[in-house]
Amino acid sequence: MERMIRGRFAPSPSGRMHLGNLFSALLAWLSVRSAGGVLVLRMEDLDPDRCRPEYAEQLAEDLLWLGLDWDEGYGKGGPDGPYLQSERTQQYAAAFGRLEEMGLVYPCYCTRAERLAASAPHRSDGQAVYGGRCRNLTAEERSALEQAGRRPAWRLKVPDEVWTVADGHMGRYGENLLRDCGDFIIRRSDGVYAYQLAVVVDDAAMGVNQVVRGMDLLSSTPRQCYLYHLLGLEPPEFRHVPLLLAEDGRRLSKRDHDLDMGALRARWTPEELTGRLAVVAGLQSEPEPVSPAALAEDFSWDRVPRTDIVVPRGLFE
Known part of the structure; x- marks a missing residue:
C-alpha cells in the first residue's frame, strides 16, 4: 500500500509573495493534490527582525485567493502544531x-x-x-x-x-x-x-514526507539529511524546482515589486494568473485561464523544466 503524501508550503512572512514564491507554492500544491495527499501550511517566521504577523495574514489570504488551500496548519490548526516557527522554540x-x-x-x-x-x-x-x-x-x-x-x-x-x-x-x-x-x-x-x-525538526514532527521548494535550497539539503541522520529521523522525498529569472539573468525576488502579489492581483484574475504560471511550469503551451484544481487533474512532474526558467517579458505585465 502506497503511503499518503504529506506535503507542505513553508514560506517566510517577511513581505508580500512574489512570482517565484507562487511558482513553488503552485507546484507543491499540485504535487500533493494530484496524489490525493495532505498539505500543511507552516510559517517560517524565525527571524524576529524581518517577519511580521500581518505579512503571514496577507500571505495566507493571497494563497486562498489563487485557489491554493491547505488541510492543516496556519489559521486551521491540526495535530502537529503550533505552525509558527516562532512558537516552536x-x-x-x-x-x-x-x-x-x-x-x-x-x-x-x-x-x-x-x-x-x-x-x-x-x-x-x-x-x-x-x-x-x-x-x-x-x-x-x-x-x-x-x-x-x-x-x-x-x-x-x-x-x-x-x-x-x-x-x-x-x-x-x-x-x-x-x-x-x-x-x-x-x-x-x-x-x-x-x-x-528548524526545518528538519518541523518537517519530521509534522509528518512531512515530500518537500517541494526552490532550487536555491538544493545545496542545503545534504546538511539537512545529515541532521535527520543524527536525530534518528526519516528524511522526506525532496523535489527542487527551477528558479525564475528575469530576461537579464537575475533571479526574481521580493525586490521586484512589479511581480509581487499586490501588482499581480491588480492585473489578473486567479485563473488568468494560474494560466500564466502554468506556461512557465510547462503545464500549458498558451496562457489560457485555468484553476489549480483543473491543472491537478493531469499534473505530471515530467512536464516541469529542470533548468532555471527565463520569464518572457510581457507574460506577467
Missing part, C-alpha cells in the same frame, strides 16, 4: 540538546569579517566555506572571548564525508560536508535557532 532546543550531548556542537565567536577571512575558498554558488576557526578553542580561549563581550553562535561539526540526495526532480546531488560546506550554524548568537535545524 522548545522543540528546537530539545534537538539542539541532543546534538550537544553527542559532542557535536561548539560555540563560534567569529565576527562576519573573521568568518570570511578564515574561510576556505568560496563555493561555486558564492557561499564561503567555514574553515573551523573556533572548532578547537580551549576553555581559556573561550573564556577570554566571552569576557571581551563576544556572544557566540553555535555550530555543528560535520564529517569529511559526501552526503548525497536523490532529488525526485533534479536527480542526484551530493556534497562533501567538510570541504563544500564546513561546520554550519544551528543557533545564532542572538539565540534564534537557524533554518537548517
Whole structure:
C-alpha cells in the first residue's frame, strides 16, 4: 500500500509573495493534490527582525485567493502544531540538546569579517566555506572571548564525508560536508535557532514526507539529511524546482515589486494568473485561464523544466 503524501508550503512572512514564491507554492500544491495527499501550511517566521504577523495574514489570504488551500496548519490548526516557527522554540532546543550531548556542537565567536577571512575558498554558488576557526578553542580561549563581550553562535561539526540526495526532480546531488560546506550554524548568537535545524525538526514532527521548494535550497539539503541522520529521523522525498529569472539573468525576488502579489492581483484574475504560471511550469503551451484544481487533474512532474526558467517579458505585465 502506497503511503499518503504529506506535503507542505513553508514560506517566510517577511513581505508580500512574489512570482517565484507562487511558482513553488503552485507546484507543491499540485504535487500533493494530484496524489490525493495532505498539505500543511507552516510559517517560517524565525527571524524576529524581518517577519511580521500581518505579512503571514496577507500571505495566507493571497494563497486562498489563487485557489491554493491547505488541510492543516496556519489559521486551521491540526495535530502537529503550533505552525509558527516562532512558537516552536522548545522543540528546537530539545534537538539542539541532543546534538550537544553527542559532542557535536561548539560555540563560534567569529565576527562576519573573521568568518570570511578564515574561510576556505568560496563555493561555486558564492557561499564561503567555514574553515573551523573556533572548532578547537580551549576553555581559556573561550573564556577570554566571552569576557571581551563576544556572544557566540553555535555550530555543528560535520564529517569529511559526501552526503548525497536523490532529488525526485533534479536527480542526484551530493556534497562533501567538510570541504563544500564546513561546520554550519544551528543557533545564532542572538539565540534564534537557524533554518537548517528548524526545518528538519518541523518537517519530521509534522509528518512531512515530500518537500517541494526552490532550487536555491538544493545545496542545503545534504546538511539537512545529515541532521535527520543524527536525530534518528526519516528524511522526506525532496523535489527542487527551477528558479525564475528575469530576461537579464537575475533571479526574481521580493525586490521586484512589479511581480509581487499586490501588482499581480491588480492585473489578473486567479485563473488568468494560474494560466500564466502554468506556461512557465510547462503545464500549458498558451496562457489560457485555468484553476489549480483543473491543472491537478493531469499534473505530471515530467512536464516541469529542470533548468532555471527565463520569464518572457510581457507574460506577467
